[in-house]
Amino acid sequence: MCLAVPGKLLEVFDENGLKMGNIDFAGSVSKACLEYVPEIEVGQYTIVHAGFALSVLNEKEAQETFDAWDEVIDAANKDGIGLEKLERPD
Amino acid sequence: MDFPESLSCPVPILSHDTVQLAHGAGGKLSNEMIDKIFLPRFTNTTLEKMEDQAILENPGGRIAFSTDTFVVDPIFFPGGDIGDLAINGTVNDVAMSGAQPLYLSAGFILEEGLPFETLHRIVLSMEKAANIAGIQIVAGDTKVVNRGSCDKLFINTTGFGFVPDGINISASNLKAGDKIILSGTLADHGMAVMTSREGLSFQSTVKSDTAGLNHMVNDMLAVSHDIHALRDPTRGGLATTLNEFAATSNVGIQLEDGKIPVKDDVRGACELLGIDPLYVANEGKLVAVVPPEIADTMLAAMQNNPLGANAVIIGEVTDNHPGVVALRMGLGGNRIVDMTVGEQLPRIC
Amino acid sequence: MKYLDEFRDPKIAKKILDEIHQVTTQPWVIMEICGGQTHSIIRNGIDQVLPKEIELVHGPGCPVCVTPLEIIDKAIEIAGRPNVIFTSFGDMLRVPGSKKDLFMVRSEGGDVRTVFSPLESLKIARENPDKEVVFFAVGFETTAPGNAMAVAQAAKEGLSNFSELVSHVLVPPAMEALLSSSTNRVQGYLAAGHVCTVMGWEEYTPIAKKYEVPIVITGFEPLDVLDGILHTVKQLEAGTFEVENRYARIVEEGGNKPAQVLIQDVFEVADRKWRGIGEIPVSGFRITEKYRQYDAELKFDVGEIKTDEPEECISGVILQGLKKPHDCPAFGKTCTPQNPLGATMVSSEGACAAYYKYQRIKAD
Ligand code: SF4
Secondary structure (H helix, E strand, O other), X not given: OOOOEEEEEEEEEEEOOEEEEEEEEOOXXXXXXXXXXXXXXXXXXXXXXXXXXXXXXXXXXXXHHHHHHHHHHHHHHHXXXXXXXXXXXX | OOOOHHHHOOOOOOOOOEOOHHHHOOOHHHHHHHHHHHOOOOOOHHHHOOOOOOOOOOOXXXXXXXXXXXXXXXXXXXXXXXXXXXXXXXXXXXXXOOOEEEEEEEEEEEEOOOEHHHHHHHHHHHHXXXXXXXXXXXXXXXXXXXXXXXXXXXXXXXXXXXXXXXXXXXXXXXXXOOEEEEOOOOXXXXXXXXXXXXXXXXXXXXXXXXXXXHXXXXXXXXXXXXXXXXXXXXXXXXXXXXXXXXXXXXXXEEEEOOOOOOOHHHHHHHHHHOOOHHHOOOOOOOEXXXXXXXXXXXXXXXXXXXXXXXXXXXXXXXXOOOOOEEEEOOOXXXXXXOOOOOOOOOOOO | OOOOHHHHOHHHHHHHHHHHHHHOOOXXXXXXXEHHHHHHHHHOOHHHHOOOOEXXXXXXXXXXXXXXXXXXXXXXXXXXXXXXXXXXXHHHHOOOOOOOOHHHHHHOOOEEEEOOOHHHHHHHHXXXXXXXXXEEEEEOOOOHHHHHHHHXXXXXXXXXOEEEEEEEEOHHHHHHHHHHOOOOOOOEEEXXXXXXXXXXXXXXXXXXXXXXXXXXXXXXXXXXXXXXXXXXHHXXXXXXXXXXXXXXXXXXXXXXXXXXXXXXXXXXXXXXXXXXXXXXXXXEEEEOHHHHHHEHHHHOOOOOOOOOOOOOOOHHHHHOOOOOHHHXXXXXXXXXXXXXXXXXXXXXXXXXHHXXXXXXXXXX
């Protein structure tokens, strides 16, 4: 249910009085309505569902999740499980 | 920036700008259209005779024969148009038997009012695709229908070639242990068409992969004639092709996730629209099933051809679960890759 | 893709999975509410690698699957009328009503179009002032902001030829309906991350307290789902029943306030039927008095159409994990993925559809 995918805001424009933006999904750029994320800035990631941006991705929280997993991996390495470090695609 | 083809090759001057019903009536206007639009582009000695049929030499052997009708909306999409699609599609269907495609017929259904400029552009890209594939268009037909009776234009192509002796490629040949090779990335064509459709408000870099695969098939046959099965996964995508293989040969197919290549922008569009690339049409890819002994050399031969640069072994044939295609996921679980029930549509959930 | 691929890394997944195995000491029944999570679970084979003590019960699935027959019949009636352009998300076109689906309406000459966003539907209304443009507004809370915006915008622009056929369902009432059943087996919930993105998670706290179930707000990528299961099991093992947010990169406690404001302006809570389950009180939205003229049900006067859910369908009890699909007499006979009777067969991830599909690989 409720397919929503993170993409990066490239530009903001107005259309029929609504705040809209072009959002980049790994090279495919789609238009989305930004009325529900008034605080968003170009370059930020947002979750888009059915043409509407619903939430600005909290990069700090995402980072904390990564860090927690990094610890998991460090611990695993100490245990000799030998996992590689997380790759973080740009 | 590339110059559009039509700049280097101006639209021929005809007495009308758009296709009229009379252009299909077999009279003066028909002849004018054939002489100015089609003949100069599809020129060869057979076609030039303008007989009611093409008479061709028979070099002997078994004939591979295929027909396909092309209706695509929009008719121009990133990476191609209905013209090269119509040539490449039939060339590929013939080539998947191991035959060298030689001759093609082309039938056009034109909607009244179609601009000749559009038709000319499409005929030019057919010429180009036919030249690349090395195939001759030896017979043709055009009909014009009332506005609204067809959508701009439909093209049917029928092609044939001869299958060399000793080659027996068929969906019924799969054996346990065979390797499955995919010639490149999935879903480029289908996503190019879908994202260029009006209404989806997409600005996409996704390009169709439309291409004739007969030269790559030649490269592969040079490695070995022992190719068990070969198919271009068009409508219904890789999933459908592999399900047909599994059902026809009554074997299972085991794929490995993470090995199936999809371009980044194609994946971005797929994620956003909720579409599974395994089910999306390709127009310039093939999937080959070969015995394990020759898999690596076959793969290398494919990778040496520009159309197969991203070729990769994606899985193998197994005795387990006959008739079923399974995809092993990173976690170790197995997912069934079923046939589609219908057309792939953008989803919200 | 950034913020997607990281959450699919099989190496980390294995590690979380190991942890789940370590903390699990006894049988637990956990329900993922959302079809998107079911999709992720089946797609990644998560159900096949969990400890055997953990039973996942797949929830009501998706708004498309639970849209009642009656509404689909109304959609088909409206879409077949002359002068109507009927627009819908792609998912809905294939879902069968009692006699046909929207695809068939199109083949019979109806103007049925797929859109990706309700704003596209609005655009069609702008471009076709002499036609009635109807949007099939289905969805959970996640889709409500967009569908509300289309109505508000139509009002602002004075587009009187636009209307919505609304079949919006709400997650918390359905959760309560399942939990309050005397036969309930579900002990912990993975709550739907994207629903919470809009509504926040304050609503879940009383539910967790009242029924003493842990509720973990969970994302959709394989690592998110595994992480959600891990934290649910940890709570179950510890005997706690908190609402826990494991999707904090997207979800805030209060949800999306501007979206909630517009939703409340355009929609009001109403009783809704769920396909295969029946009516659940206050489990959906309808258009408020203020925007009545944009309500397609009134505009096209289809309120009289009543269709009962097929009697033989037992998807209601299947959803609760009480019965298995092959206990249903219709299973595989009158009910198949091509011709589904209940929600659990409509959705390809629904329990009935999954069983139907997996029968073929059982021997493996
Ligand atoms: S098999 Fe069909 S009729 Fe039976 S419970 Fe499942 S969805 Fe309902």
